[in-house]
Amino acid sequence: MFELCASILAADFAHLEQDVRAAEAAGVDAFHIDIMDGHFVPAISFGTDMVRTMARLTSKPLDVHLMVENPLDFLPELAELGVKRVSVHAEIPGGPEAALRAIRAAGMQAGLVLNPETPVEAALPYLKHISQLLLMTVHPGRGGQAYLPGSNEKIAAARALLQERGSAAVIQVDGGITPCTLPGAYTAGARSIVAGSAVFGGTVQSGVACLRRSCAF
Numbered sequence: 001m002f003e004l005c006a007s008i009l010a011a012d013f014a015h016l017e018q019d020v021r022a023a024e025a026a027g028v029d030a031f032h033i034d035i036m037d038g039h040f041v042p043a044i045s046f047g048t049d050m051v052r053t054m055a056r057l058t059s060k061p062l063d064v065h066l067m068v069e070n071p072l073d074f075l076p077e078l079a080e081l082g083v084k085r086v087s088v089h090a091e092i093p094g095g096p097e098a099a100l101r102a103i104r105a106a107g108m109q110a111g112l113v114l115n116p117e118t119p120v121e122a123a124l125p126y127l128k129h130i131s132q133l134l135l136m137t138v139h140p141g142r143g144g145q146a147y148l149p150g151s152n153e154k155i156a157a158a159r160a161l162l163q164e165r166g167s168a169a170v171i172q173v174d175g176g177i178t179p180c181t182l183p184g185a186y187t188a189g190a191r192s193i194v195a196g197s198a199v200f201g202g203t204v205q206s207g208v209a210c211l212r213r214s215c216a217f
């Protein structure tokens with residue numbers, strides 16, 4: 001069993017409510033919201049107004065992925081909006097510790113994100129703060145990319161590391177998840193799955209069903 005988080009970056013913003021309803025009806029567990037500031041990654045996606053809209057549209061948990069240089073600026077509003085989980089990158093200037101502490105202090109679950117080139121050991125200093133370790137399986141910044149080779153090995157290494165250190169953090173994967181790549185990620189140890197194009201790229205109902213079926217072993 002895994003948690004399926006639908007990444008709204010791939011939704012049709014002209015019909016966002018329709019896409020959210022379809023994803024709920026198809027049985028997604030949560031919505032993943034990618035905030036990009038144009039600095040940490042080149043693209044700008046949306047800000048907290050989108051989180052506000054999503055909080056109005058759904059009662060499913062909101063899982064926010066901050067691809068921003070200054071996560072602290074966003075946290076009070078995210079907490080006020082009832083966001084369940086916020087993940088910040090290990091690679092941000094000054095490191096993620098202050099943000100991880102602030103996320104927890106605000107009553108939300110903290111996640112640490114590692115870019116594809118960041119080794120799993122980079123998570124070690126922060127394990128006591130996190131309930132989720134998010135491994136990017138594409139380079140962050142846009143949807144619809146291909147799952148990077150070597151990702152399954154990295155997931156397995158992260159799982160071994162978490163086990164060795166007695167951490168209960170859940171491994172989340174984000175990027176390039178399809179019915180073809182999901183079984184490998186799941187088998188390696190990922191238990192929270194982010195999918196954008198695979199959910200919203202076609203018919204939502206069948207996209208979600210194909211993802212679920214791919215791991216029905």
Ligand code: DX5
Pocket residue numbers: 007008009010032034065138139140141142143144145174175176177194195196197198
């Ligand atoms: C990429 C984002 C992802 C993106 C995934 O930087 O963090 O959440 O929406 O999109 P797909 O599933 O299409 O690769």
Ligand code: ZN
Pocket residue numbers: 007032033034065174194
């Ligand atoms: Zn994301």
